[in-house]
Amino acid sequence: MGILASLRSARRNILSIIPEIATKQPMVSGRTGKRWHMVMDPGAIRRILLEELDNYPKSLVTKNLLRPAVGESLFIAEGDHWRWQRRAAAPAFSHRNVLNLAPVMSGAAGRSADRVAAAGGQAIDMAEDMVRTTFDVISDVTFSGGDAFDADGVHRAIDDYISAAGKISLFDILGFPDWVPRPARVAAGPGMRQMKALADRAVNDRRARGHDGTPxxxxxxxxxxxPETKRKMNTAELRDNLLTFIVAGHETTALTLAWSLxxxxxxxxVQDRARAEAKAVLTDGQPATGEDVAKLPFIRQIADExxxxxxxxxxxSRTALKKDRLCxxxxxxGDTVIIPIYALHRNHLLWDDPDHFRPERFADRKAVDRYAYLPFGDGPRICIGSSFALQEAVIILATLLARFRFRPIAGRDPKPVMILTLRPEGGVWLTAEEL
Structure with a gap:
C-alpha cells in the first residue's frame, strides 16, 4: 500500500495493514513514509523488550495518540521517569492487594449474571455487558467510598477522545514531530481537560479526607x-496513572471476556468442560471468589487462548534510537519497529493450528515460548495489572458459565477491528439459557 491507502486502512482497522506473510515469517520490512519492520521472531522480540529496552522506546505515534489522555503516566513515560513510577506503583498490584479487591469483582460478576438472566433467553450483546461489568469493577476499586468522582463522566470523556482523536493521522504516517498539532486531537482537548479536572478534585478530596474500608x-x-528515591506521586501523576488504569483496566478485560464467551x-x-469445572468449585450458585481462581485452571486456559x-x-510499536540488527x-x-501481536499469536512457525481455538495448549505454560505469547507485553514494561485482569476474567467467566449455556446467533459473527484495542465490531450477540 502507498501512504494514503495505508492511512485509510489503518484508520478503519489497523489489522488490515498487517500483511498475511507476517503469520508465516519471522520478520517483514518495508517503507510507508518511514522504514518499518514487523517482528515475529521470539529471540528478536526478547531483544526489543528486554535486552535493548532503552534503544526501543514507545513510538511517537503511540505517544501522540495517548499523551493527551494519560499524560506522562506509566504507559507513556520512558527511562528514569518511568522507572520511579513503576517502583512506586508496584506494591498496589501485589498478590495480597489484588486478592483483597476480589469481592468487588465477584459482586460485579453476580450483577452481570442477573442482567443476563433478566434477558429471558433473548439475544444479548455480551460485549456491551462485559464493558459495563468491568467498568463497574475498575471504578469501584479505583475511586470507592466517595461521590467526588464522576465515573460515568470519565468513561464518556475517554470514549469520546478515542473516537475523535485516537486514530492515526497523516502527520503520524509521514513522521511529523509531535509538536505539529493533529487537528482531531486539538478539537478533543476541552473534553479531556474537563475530565482531568474532575479526576484532580477526586484525588485531592481523598488526600484531604481519607477513606474507610478496604484500601x-x-x-x-x-x-x-x-523505595530508591522516596518520591511519591503528585496529584497530576496520580491522576494520569489512575486514568491509565481505568482505560487499560476495564476495556481490555471486557474484550477478553467477550471474545472468550x-x-x-x-x-x-469446551463450554461444557468449563461449566463442570466451575460448578464443582462454586458454592450454591454464588459468584466465583478470589480464592476460587486457583481451582479453575481450565477457565484460565480459555481466557489465555x-x-x-x-x-x-x-x-x-517502537522507534529505534540507534543501529541494531534483528533477524x-x-x-x-528512526526506524519503526512493530510487534504485531495479532500476527505473532497466529504465526505458523510458532503455533500448531494457530487459527484454532484450543484452550488446552495452555495446560503446560512452560511449553509456551515466553516471547511468542505477549497479551500483556513482556520485559520490565510488562503490564503492571496483568494479575488483576486475569483474576477478574476468571471470576466473571466462571460465574457466567456455571449459570448459563451460551449459544451463537447465525449471521451475527463479530468482526475483529483494531483502532486502539481489538474490538468485536457489531458486538458479541449470544443467547443464554439459564441452567
Whole structure:
C-alpha cells in the first residue's frame, strides 16, 4: 500500500495493514513514509523488550495518540521517569492487594449474571455487558467510598477522545514531530481537560479526607513511594496513572471476556468442560471468589487462548534510537519497529493450528515460548495489572458459565477491528439459557 491507502486502512482497522506473510515469517520490512519492520521472531522480540529496552522506546505515534489522555503516566513515560513510577506503583498490584479487591469483582460478576438472566433467553450483546461489568469493577476499586468522582463522566470523556482523536493521522504516517498539532486531537482537548479536572478534585478530596474500608487503588497509590528515591506521586501523576488504569483496566478485560464467551458459544464441548469445572468449585450458585481462581485452571486456559486469538492490544510499536540488527537485518535510527501481536499469536512457525481455538495448549505454560505469547507485553514494561485482569476474567467467566449455556446467533459473527484495542465490531450477540 502507498501512504494514503495505508492511512485509510489503518484508520478503519489497523489489522488490515498487517500483511498475511507476517503469520508465516519471522520478520517483514518495508517503507510507508518511514522504514518499518514487523517482528515475529521470539529471540528478536526478547531483544526489543528486554535486552535493548532503552534503544526501543514507545513510538511517537503511540505517544501522540495517548499523551493527551494519560499524560506522562506509566504507559507513556520512558527511562528514569518511568522507572520511579513503576517502583512506586508496584506494591498496589501485589498478590495480597489484588486478592483483597476480589469481592468487588465477584459482586460485579453476580450483577452481570442477573442482567443476563433478566434477558429471558433473548439475544444479548455480551460485549456491551462485559464493558459495563468491568467498568463497574475498575471504578469501584479505583475511586470507592466517595461521590467526588464522576465515573460515568470519565468513561464518556475517554470514549469520546478515542473516537475523535485516537486514530492515526497523516502527520503520524509521514513522521511529523509531535509538536505539529493533529487537528482531531486539538478539537478533543476541552473534553479531556474537563475530565482531568474532575479526576484532580477526586484525588485531592481523598488526600484531604481519607477513606474507610478496604484500601482501594487510589489509597494504595497515595501511599506508594519509590523505595530508591522516596518520591511519591503528585496529584497530576496520580491522576494520569489512575486514568491509565481505568482505560487499560476495564476495556481490555471486557474484550477478553467477550471474545472468550464468543469462542465458548461456538465450542460447546469446551463450554461444557468449563461449566463442570466451575460448578464443582462454586458454592450454591454464588459468584466465583478470589480464592476460587486457583481451582479453575481450565477457565484460565480459555481466557489465555482468547487472549492469544484476539489480543486486546494487538500491536506494539517502537522507534529505534540507534543501529541494531534483528533477524540478520539492519535496523537504523528512526526506524519503526512493530510487534504485531495479532500476527505473532497466529504465526505458523510458532503455533500448531494457530487459527484454532484450543484452550488446552495452555495446560503446560512452560511449553509456551515466553516471547511468542505477549497479551500483556513482556520485559520490565510488562503490564503492571496483568494479575488483576486475569483474576477478574476468571471470576466473571466462571460465574457466567456455571449459570448459563451460551449459544451463537447465525449471521451475527463479530468482526475483529483494531483502532486502539481489538474490538468485536457489531458486538458479541449470544443467547443464554439459564441452567
Amino acid at each position: 482501594d487503588l487510589l489509597d494504595l497509590l497515595l501511599a506508594g513511594e519509590d 464468543y469462542l465458548c458459544a461456538f465450542d460447546q464441548e 482468547a487472549l492469544r486469538l484476539y489480543p486486546p492490544a494487538g500491536m506494539i 540478520d537485518r539492519d535496523i537504523r535510527p
